Amino acid sequence: MTRGSRGLTRRVFFRRAGLLGGAALASGAVTCGPGGPDARGGRAAAPGAVTAPAGAPARAPATGKAIMVGSANALPGMERAMHLLKGGPDPLGAVLDAIHMIEDDPNDVTVGYGGIPNEDGIVELDASVMEGATLRSGSVGALRSIRHPSTAARLVMERSDRVFLVGEGALRFARAHGLPEENLLTERSRKIWLYWKERLSGRDDWIEAAGETDDPDIRWFIDTYGDEDFRPQGTIHISALAPAGTLVGCTSTSGLFFKLPGRLGDSPVVGAGLYTDDGAGSCGSTGRGEATIAICGSHTVVEHMRQGAPPEESGLRALRRIVDAAKNPRHLFPDGRPRFDVKFYCLDARGETAGVSIWGGARYAVHDGARAVLKDCASLFGRPPQPL
Numbered sequence: 001m002t003r004g005s006r007g008l009t010r011r012v013f014f015r016r017a018g019l020l021g022g023a024a025l026a027s028g029a030v031t032c033g034p035g036g037p038d039a040r041g042g043r044a045a046a047p048g049a050v051t052a053p054a055g056a057p058a059r060a061p062a063t064g065k066a067i068m069v070g071s072a073n074a075l076p077g078m079e080r081a082m083h084l085l086k087g088g089p090d091p092l093g094a095v096l097d098a099i100h101m102i103e104d105d106p107n108d109v110t111v112g113y114g115g116i117p118n119e120d121g122i123v124e125l126d127a128s129v130m131e132g133a134t135l136r137s138g139s140v141g142a143l144r145s146i147r148h149p150s151t152a153a154r155l156v157m158e159r160s161d162r163v164f165l166v167g168e169g170a171l172r173f174a175r176a177h178g179l180p181e182e183n184l185l186t187e188r189s190r191k192i193w194l195y196w197k198e199r200l201s202g203r204d205d206w207i208e209a210a211g212e213t214d215d216p217d218i219r220w221f222i223d224t225y226g227d228e229d230f231r232p233q234g235t236i237h238i239s240a241l242a243p244a245g246t247l248v249g250c251t252s253t254s255g256l257f258f259k260l261p262g263r264l265g266d267s268p269v270v271g272a273g274l275y276t277d278d279g280a281g282s283c284g285s286t287g288r289g290e291a292t293i294a295i296c297g298s299h300t301v302v303e304h305m306r307q308g309a310p311p312e313e314s315g316l317r318a319l320r321r322i323v324d325a326a327k328n329p330r331h332l333f334p335d336g337r338p339r340f341d342v343k344f345y346c347l348d349a350r351g352e353t354a355g356v357s358i359w360g361g362a363r364y365a366v367h368d369g370a371r372a373v374l375k376d377c378a379s380l381f382g383r384p385p386q387p388l
Helices: 010-027 072-087 091-103 149-159 167-176 187-198 216-225 289-294 297-306 311-325
Strands: 067-071 125-131 137-143 164-166 236-241 247-253 274-277 281-287 342-348 353-357 363-367 372-376
Touching (some): 067 072, 067 281, 067 353, 072 372, 091 247, 137 149, 137 167, 164 167, 187 216, 236 281, 236 342, 247 281, 281 297, 289 297, 289 311, 297 311, 297 342, 353 363
Parallel strands (some): 137 164
Antiparallel strands (some): 067 236, 236 247, 281 342, 342 353
16 A cells, blocks of 8 residues: 555554554454354454453353352351342342341441441441452441441442542441441440450559459350450451352451551452452452451462462462461461461352361351351361460
8 A cells, every 4th residue: 555645654554453453352342253243242253262351351151050158157148148149130239138147247246236346446347349240349448337338338339430438438428328327336345345455454544343254245255255365356258159150259347356446457458358350260358467468368369260270279379378478476476387367268260169278277158059058178287376
């Protein structure tokens, strides 16, 4: 082609055509190769043709399975919500229905209503949600007065152009969308917080009541969590595979007991406490959030599954990275192993599941569509030498 009426040389013409073709491919508007119309209204691609940009969610295989996997405390919620996952059009809604059951339970002091407060006696909640078909996500952190942070996180995903809101901004957003505000501190959690505060020092102005450990709420806490280290932590996570093949996930928590006000762990951090990608897998975590954030834990697990590793192996690889990265003597036993635990709950695109932990003795929940059960986590080490 010679320079013509449009002033294009042959070289410029083909260079521009190439750029336009690349842009069309990146947008998903063009598929390569022969065939009839595909699901997007274009042409079906020939075998091996590129039909999506690198890094986009893979197409979810329609397995026909309905699977939930998550933390052990999620079991009753899974039992309640599985019918919604199997027959409903909203997989994330099914997961949130299960999560809400635990967020509503004042006897689970690790999430939602009745969660253990921060060091000032104020309950602050964190949550994240993610859908694998679009890679959309939403998170809230240090959210006060809202019982269901998981719902607030979904609103951030669906009703804002942002991903993560925290503190007062998160509360204002939740309020604007009509989520009711309430005092989340139950009498049980208040007593536990006060007992912790009174035991911090023998030289401050706080004095324990005589016979305080005979109080049923304090005794329950000691029997459940012990009284040598009053810093336990707990969370709820569920990842789910819908029959059509799409993956969704949610993580929700009240965080580390008696935490610094405003402290965020991994639960609301997309890529750390939760990551979900159709065609690869979904993962969430519980345990020491700072350690999980350091290696982008849930994303790391999902990337191992994307590369073909089974869920259990994928989770154990990520845990090994956490162990190798743990260098602070404050967080180590004398033998150099972590004085903390992390658990990953792993689900691949085929519906295979696993629960893994640094230390032995942990359990996780699975619902295979027929029944919900607790299973033992695979672990790097046996039981810890001392309570964590």
